[in-house]
Every structure is written in C-alpha cells, then in structure tokens.
Amino acid sequence: MxxxxxxxxxxxxxxxxxxxxxxxxxxxxxxxxxxxxxxxxxxxxxxxxxxxxxxxxxxxxxxxxxxxxxxxxxxxxxxxxxxxxxxxxxxxxxxxxxxxxxxxxxxxxxxxxxxxxxxxxxxxxxxxxxxxxxxxxxxxxxxxxxxxxxxxxxxxxxxxxxxxxxxxxxxxxxxxxxxxxxxxxxxxxxxxxxxxxxxxxxxxxxxxxxxxxxxxxxxxxxxxxxxxRPNSRQVADFIGTMNFLPAKILSENGVVEVEAQGFGRLTLAADQVMGSKTTEGTSIGFRPETATILFDGQVATDRETLATIEEVVYYGDMTYYDVRLDGTEKPMRLSMRNVFGRPVLDIGTRTRVGWSPGALVLFR
Amino acid sequence: MDKGNSRGRFRDTEAAKGLMLVSPTALYATLLLAAPLFAVVVYSLMIDSKTGASAGFTFNNYIEVWTGKIYQAIMLRSLIVSMTVTLITVLLAYPVAYFVSFGVSQQRKALWLFLITIPFWTSYLIRVFMWKVILGYNGVINSGLMSLGIIDEPLTVINYSVGSMVATLAHAYAPFAILPIFVSLEKIDRSLLEAGQDLGESKFLTFWRVTLPLSMPGVIAAVLIVFIPTIGDYVTPELIGGGKIPMIANMIEVKMLKQNDKAMGSAIAVTAMVIVAAVSVLFLLLNKRFLKGQSK
Structure with missing residues (x-):
C-alpha cells in the first residue's frame, strides 16, 4: 500500500x-x-x-x-x-x-x-x-x-x-x-x-x-x-468510536508505565503513546471491537476484567453492549459479532470482559 | 345518486373551487377586454362607416390596410422603431442585469433593483417631456452646441426624428428589460460556471456557452415585454415626433377619432394586433426551445 x-x-x-x-x-x-x-x-x-x-x-x-x-x-x-x-x-x-x-x-x-x-x-x-x-x-x-x-x-x-x-x-x-x-x-x-x-x-x-x-x-x-493509532483524541473521536478511560503515567523510559482506571497497571510500547492536544487530561483509549465479552467457559487470550452490562443495542449481525468495568464511572461500548446459538445478554448481567494491552492507545 | 347529490359533489371538487376563484377575474376580463375586442373585429368588417358603422359585411378595409402605401409605410415604421428599441434596450439591459447579478454583493442587490426602478417614480409623460427638453429644437443639446459655436443652426436630426423616438423609448423600457434578465441570471447555479472553467473554457467562453444560453428565457421575456408595448406606443411619436412621424397607434387615433372612420381604424388595429401576435408567438416558440431542459 x-x-x-x-x-x-x-x-x-x-x-x-x-x-x-x-x-x-x-x-x-x-x-x-x-x-x-x-x-x-x-x-x-x-x-x-x-x-x-x-x-x-x-x-x-x-x-x-x-x-x-x-x-x-x-x-x-x-x-x-x-x-x-x-x-x-x-x-x-x-x-x-x-x-x-x-x-x-x-x-x-x-x-x-x-x-x-x-x-x-x-x-x-x-x-x-x-x-x-x-x-x-x-x-x-x-x-x-x-x-x-x-x-x-x-x-x-x-x-x-x-x-x-x-x-x-x-x-x-x-x-x-x-x-x-x-x-x-x-x-x-x-x-x-x-x-x-x-x-x-x-x-x-x-x-x-x-x-x-x-x-x-x-x-x-x-x-x-x-x-x-489515531494521533489525538480528536481524530480518534472523529474516526469510528473510541472508548476513553482516565489514566496516569507512572514512569517512562522507552516503554511507558501507566495506571489506568479499570485496567490497572499497564506497560505500553512507545508507538502506543500519542500526544494529544485535548484538555481532557491523560487517557487510555480502545475501540469497541478490541475488547470482548467472555461467555461461559471462554478464556481470555490476554487479560480480563469484571463488568456490568448497562445497555444492549441489537443490530442483527452485531450487538452493541455498553458495559461498566468495575472501578470505573462511565460505560464503555463493546461491539460483538452475533453467533448463532449464543444468546444476547440482558441489561444488568455481570460478565467478564477480555482485552489486550496491545490494542490500547495512550493519549497525553 | 340523484341530481342534487351530484351537484353537491361537483361543488366540492378542486375544479369547482378553481372556477369559483377565477370567475370574478374572468368576468372582468371578458367585459373589459374580450367584448371591446370583439366589437373592434366586428367594426373592421363593416362597410363604410364615416357616419357610424352601417350594416353590411366586407373585407375591403383589410385589403386597403394591407395594400395601401401609407398604411404599409406606417406599419413598417412602427415595426422598425419597436424592433430597434427592443434590440437597443435588451443589449443595454443585459450588462446591467449581469452586473447586478454577478458583480453586486448579495446584501446590495435589493438596493440596486430599487435604484433601477426609480425612473418609474415619475409619470411616463413627464419623462417624455424631459427628453423633449434635452433633444428638442431649442433643447439642451442644440442650444449647448450653438453656444459653443459648434453649430450655427439647431440640428434637426436629433429632434422630431425616428432616432430620438428610439432613444426615448429605449430609456423608458430599460427597467422592464433589466428585471427579467436579472431573474434568469440569478437562477443560474454558480457551480455551472465553475464547471465551464474547470472543463477548460475561459471566462468569456464559459459565458458564451453556459451563462448566455441559460439566461435566454429572460432575454426573450425582455424582448416581448419591450416589443409589444412599444409597437403600439402613442405618446412618444406624438410628443417627440411632433406628430410628424406617426406610428400605428397615431394612425388608429386619426382614423377613429379625427376622421370618424371606425371601420378603417378597427381594421388597422386588428392588423397590428395580428402582426404583434405573430412576432410574439415566434419568440414564445424560441423560448420553448431554450426552456427545454430547464424544468428545474
């Protein structure tokens, strides 16, 4: 390309x-x-x-x-x-x-x-x-x-x-x-x-x-x-949907150590760190499809966090879930491809959310 | 099912409502326009009417109008004057309309249109007299030129001439020509002009290939609006021409009122009307060609 x-x-x-x-x-x-x-x-x-x-x-x-x-x-x-x-x-x-x-x-x-x-x-x-x-x-x-x-x-x-x-x-x-x-x-x-x-x-x-x-x-x-890798929150917001969680930088030398709400302590590579012009402060961003709801018996490929489903939007081929990760204030949007035979979850369900630090972006 | 019922239903239809709405106007138009027109046509077909029309039917009046040298000459003069006036008026009006549409900012356009209509604030008769003051035998131009010693005697070419009549009429009808052309220019999507340039044409050729054809409906409307009233103009030949170079309306007046020959007067009137109608239809057909494809 x-x-x-x-x-x-x-x-x-x-x-x-x-x-x-x-x-x-x-x-x-x-x-x-x-x-x-x-x-x-x-x-x-x-x-x-x-x-x-x-x-x-x-x-x-x-x-x-x-x-x-x-x-x-x-x-x-x-x-x-x-x-x-x-x-x-x-x-x-x-x-x-x-x-x-x-x-x-x-x-x-x-x-x-x-x-x-x-x-x-x-x-x-x-x-x-x-x-x-x-x-x-x-x-x-x-x-x-x-x-x-x-x-x-x-x-x-x-x-x-x-x-x-x-x-x-x-x-x-x-x-x-x-x-x-x-x-x-x-x-x-x-x-x-x-x-x-x-x-x-x-x-x-x-x-x-x-x-x-x-x-x-x-x-x-x-x-x-x-x-x-949108280089600012503004671009990230304009292109597709991105979830943001407040974060705090602990140390940086080559890699960046971050404490993010809901995700805990993370180590991010330099190319995941974006300089942002926004005044919202340092935050972690991720796309709706980079985190998944783990259904019974599914094992996280990387990390997992407990969450509560607060809203469900059914689109036929997709379902959008607004979930609130434990320890956070705002719901995050997740998009899940619907699979035949798997039920759509109800509002209020407690669930596990699987995610990967590699898919995160840090805006500072 | 019964009569009353169906009549009631008719009263509720769109067509009935439409007829109700137009009927006062239609009645008014019939009484004041169609009826006199019909009377004129009837008069024009009557035998000798020096003492008021007498019964009897003839085409002789028309034969005389169409073959008589004096009638032909006056008819021709009317046509030439009105066509020249139309040509000059439209040619002068187009740049003004173009300027107001393209050269004046949106907020100022209303002001410009207002200024263009200012001549209407005085009566036409007064405006004609003003031209007489300028162009007349002892008018501003003649006395000015004489006091400067450029000429010894007043010029006669500028007064009592066809030229001065054309000048007066062209001035009087300018706003009538500017407004329809302005409207048609305003309607042109400006991106069409950019497209013309984008496709490789200069500004002038874009005007020639895009702006001008798209504004033709306005030009043709202007032509009709100027041509139809000027061919039948009565006041200007009377005052500017001093009655020495009559046009068709003056001829009708002489026949009808001075000579009391209603039959001949009517025949001239109908003939003039037919000629105007023929020219108008020609332009309307032209307009149809240009309007084609602009239904938007």
Whole structure:
C-alpha cells in the first residue's frame, strides 16, 4: 500500500484568509501520483477550500500549491491539469448527456466523429452506454453523478477532484458508487482526491486520508493507521468510536508505565503513546471491537476484567453492549459479532470482559 | 345518486373551487377586454362607416390596410422603431442585469433593483417631456452646441426624428428589460460556471456557452415585454415626433377619432394586433426551445 510513487500535488505552508477568518492554517502535505486520497473532516474544517485551491477556484493568501512539480500561482482553473466532480454535479441543464460529456473537447483537434466515439466510450466506462441523446434534466441523481465523472475523465486530467460526490445519494446507491469509484480509479490510474465528511466512506475508499480540523491537517495516514493509532483524541473521536478511560503515567523510559482506571497497571510500547492536544487530561483509549465479552467457559487470550452490562443495542449481525468495568464511572461500548446459538445478554448481567494491552492507545 | 347529490359533489371538487376563484377575474376580463375586442373585429368588417358603422359585411378595409402605401409605410415604421428599441434596450439591459447579478454583493442587490426602478417614480409623460427638453429644437443639446459655436443652426436630426423616438423609448423600457434578465441570471447555479472553467473554457467562453444560453428565457421575456408595448406606443411619436412621424397607434387615433372612420381604424388595429401576435408567438416558440431542459 505504501510503495513510494512520485509526488503529484504538493502543499507548502498554504494559508488562506477570508477577511479575518483563517480558513487554512499552514497546510503542508504531498499527494502521490495515482493515489486515492481523501480530505476528511467536519463541515467548516477547510477541506473543500483546500480542494478548491487545487482546482484554481480559490486563491491562497500565502504558501504554494504545486501540481506535478509546477507552481500553480496565477494559473487559472481552465489551464490546470485537474478536473472536478462538483457536489451538485453541475450538469449543464441546456445540453444533452453527450453534449455535457463532450463539453471540454471543443479545442480537441480530433475530428468530430472521433470525439463522438470518445464520448460514447466515456459514457460506457461509467455505465451509461446509449444515454448520449438524453436531456440532462431527465437523469436521476446517480446518473448525473456518472455524467459528471465521464465529463471530467474524458479530458484525461492528471488529478480528479471529487467534492462530496456521494453525499446526495441514498445509502445503497452510495455504497455501490463507492465500489465503482474504487474500480474506476484503479482502471484509469489517475490521482483521485476526495473531499468527504463521512469517515466510513474515507476509510473504505482511500489509500491515504488527511483528517482536518479548523484549517489544519490533524493526521495524514493510511486508513488502518488512522483507525488503530489515531494521533489525538480528536481524530480518534472523529474516526469510528473510541472508548476513553482516565489514566496516569507512572514512569517512562522507552516503554511507558501507566495506571489506568479499570485496567490497572499497564506497560505500553512507545508507538502506543500519542500526544494529544485535548484538555481532557491523560487517557487510555480502545475501540469497541478490541475488547470482548467472555461467555461461559471462554478464556481470555490476554487479560480480563469484571463488568456490568448497562445497555444492549441489537443490530442483527452485531450487538452493541455498553458495559461498566468495575472501578470505573462511565460505560464503555463493546461491539460483538452475533453467533448463532449464543444468546444476547440482558441489561444488568455481570460478565467478564477480555482485552489486550496491545490494542490500547495512550493519549497525553 | 340523484341530481342534487351530484351537484353537491361537483361543488366540492378542486375544479369547482378553481372556477369559483377565477370567475370574478374572468368576468372582468371578458367585459373589459374580450367584448371591446370583439366589437373592434366586428367594426373592421363593416362597410363604410364615416357616419357610424352601417350594416353590411366586407373585407375591403383589410385589403386597403394591407395594400395601401401609407398604411404599409406606417406599419413598417412602427415595426422598425419597436424592433430597434427592443434590440437597443435588451443589449443595454443585459450588462446591467449581469452586473447586478454577478458583480453586486448579495446584501446590495435589493438596493440596486430599487435604484433601477426609480425612473418609474415619475409619470411616463413627464419623462417624455424631459427628453423633449434635452433633444428638442431649442433643447439642451442644440442650444449647448450653438453656444459653443459648434453649430450655427439647431440640428434637426436629433429632434422630431425616428432616432430620438428610439432613444426615448429605449430609456423608458430599460427597467422592464433589466428585471427579467436579472431573474434568469440569478437562477443560474454558480457551480455551472465553475464547471465551464474547470472543463477548460475561459471566462468569456464559459459565458458564451453556459451563462448566455441559460439566461435566454429572460432575454426573450425582455424582448416581448419591450416589443409589444412599444409597437403600439402613442405618446412618444406624438410628443417627440411632433406628430410628424406617426406610428400605428397615431394612425388608429386619426382614423377613429379625427376622421370618424371606425371601420378603417378597427381594421388597422386588428392588423397590428395580428402582426404583434405573430412576432410574439415566434419568440414564445424560441423560448420553448431554450426552456427545454430547464424544468428545474
């Protein structure tokens, strides 16, 4: 997953002000060629602004944006080797599907018949074969999305920019399009940059993700690292669910000795310790699936702690248990895969919880 | 089952409620618009009516209107004046509408629209007189040029001419053209313009390929709103043209009131109406083409 590829996009200390509002606060990052890269963050974090600085719709106040090694300062949107799929899709309502897809081919020197062939191929690639003559306004949301994709990809850009392209689709359609986009990206090999606020979407689709808060990149990593080793409580909270328990550092020299509520004395490796900017104080974090409820006769693979079940949420394939470990104040969420023949436990049940120190993260 | 019952049911239907709602207006329109119109059509088909229309049916009035040199000339002049006015008004209104829509911040737009409507605060007649003050024989332009010694005699080309009529009308109808164009520009999704540039077109070509076609419904509405009233304008030729260069409405007035020839007056009126209707239908069809695909 991390074979080094050449750099496609480089941000050098990019700053953006809107009047007094500091929208981008020193973004420095590189995006590699052929990568599926996501900008993930809550609304207002600057991810769309950052995407628009690549497209050329947003001037930057200072710093530099480079595409394929070239400075983009002063280069207008129509001269950049990027194309965009807009959140609203921006399909031209006065044109047919084929005219929309062929919009950017006007200056292409090829004869009209070859352009028409290229349009037909692009439509086929996105699964809209034979839709060329249709009026753009007669399309469904998913079809508009595909037209927007075909319209951008037909120009063979170096970078395809996707601004929350799936947010207007229903859940089923969204999941289907996620898979199609991944396949399409592998097929064409173009660098895709996706803006999304949906952490699940980012995890599913991306090679690497930049998590942004308040105009800054909080963490830039591959999905697995982001999920297992979030570098702050903020990132941990934003990506999936994480349980936190207060903790106290006893000593550190290479490894870290910790006293954590509910878990007792622990020794953690250096890579499990994350510097956190939060003011909540030192805490231990773990994901719901890294601790398990031990049913009768099951033996813990590592450690175990006694707990009381306080809430049960049944999801069909999964059951979420909110359990309070003995010696703690807050319930922790555990997710258990349901197994045929095993009962769902009731609220108030006393149970044993199995966990492993290796799955814990310390935020300080 | 019985009659009373079904009538009761009819009274409750949407259609009945709709009819009830429109009936006062419909009645009003019939009495004040359709009935006089019908009377005009009837008059236009009557024989000699110098002493009030007498009974008898003929197409001679129409034949005279369509073949008579003077009628043709006046009709043609009306068409040329109103088409020139329409062209100039729309061409000048578009940049103003574009500026207000794209160049003015959201909070200031209302103020700009308000400013555009200010000319309406004075009566049309007064505005026409003001133009007469500017363009007239002893008007501001002539006396100004003469006092500067640029000309010795008042220019006659700027007063009592078709040109001065066009200037006056174009000024008067500018807001009518600006507003519909502004509305159609406001409706354009701004991301479409970004998409145009993103797909490699310059700002100008994006305007040409995206903004302009999408604003055509507004342009066509402006054309109709300016063209229809100006072709039948009566006051401007009378005051600015000094009655020397009549348009079709002045001709109708002369026939109807001065010569008391109701039949001929009516025939001219109906003819003018048919021509306006034909031109309007043409533009409506054009509009349909542009509106296609913009049902959103």
């Amino acid at each position: 991390t074979t080094e590829k050449p750099t496609m996009i480089e941000f050098r200390d990019v700053q953006k002000y809107y009047g007094d509002y500091h929208a981008l606060r020193g973004i420095t990052a590189t995006i590699r060629a052929g990568e599926f890269f996501s900008l993930l963050g809550p609304s207002g974090c600057g991810k769309t602004t950052l995407l628009r600085t690549i497209a050329g719709f947003e001037d930057i106040s200072s710093g530099a944006v480079l595409i394929d090694g070239k400075h983009m300062d002063g280069v207008p949107a129509n001269k950049r080797p990027t194309n965009m799929v807009f959140q609203s899709y921006a399909i031209f309502p006065h044109l047919t599907v084929a005219e929309n897809v062929g919009f950017g081919l006007r200056r292409d020197p090829r004869p009209a018949s070859e352009k028409a062939k290229a349009v037909a191929e692009a439509l086929e690639m996105v699964g809209l074969k034979g839709y060329g003559a249709r009026a753009a306004h007669a399309l469904s949301g998913g079809q508009r999305q595909r037209v927007a994709l075909a319209r951008a990809l037909i120009l063979k850009p170096k970078v395809l920019l996707l601004d929350e392209p799936l947010s207007a689709l229903d859940k089923k359609m969204r999941e289907q399009m996620q898979m199609e986009l991944i396949k399409l990206q592998r097929q064409v090999g173009i660098t895709f940059i996706l803006v999304t606020h949906d952490q699940e979407e980012a995890l599913v689709m991306s090679d690497r993700i930049a998590v942004m808060f308040e105009g800054q990149i909080a963490q830039l990593a591959d999905p697995e690292t982001l999920y297992r």
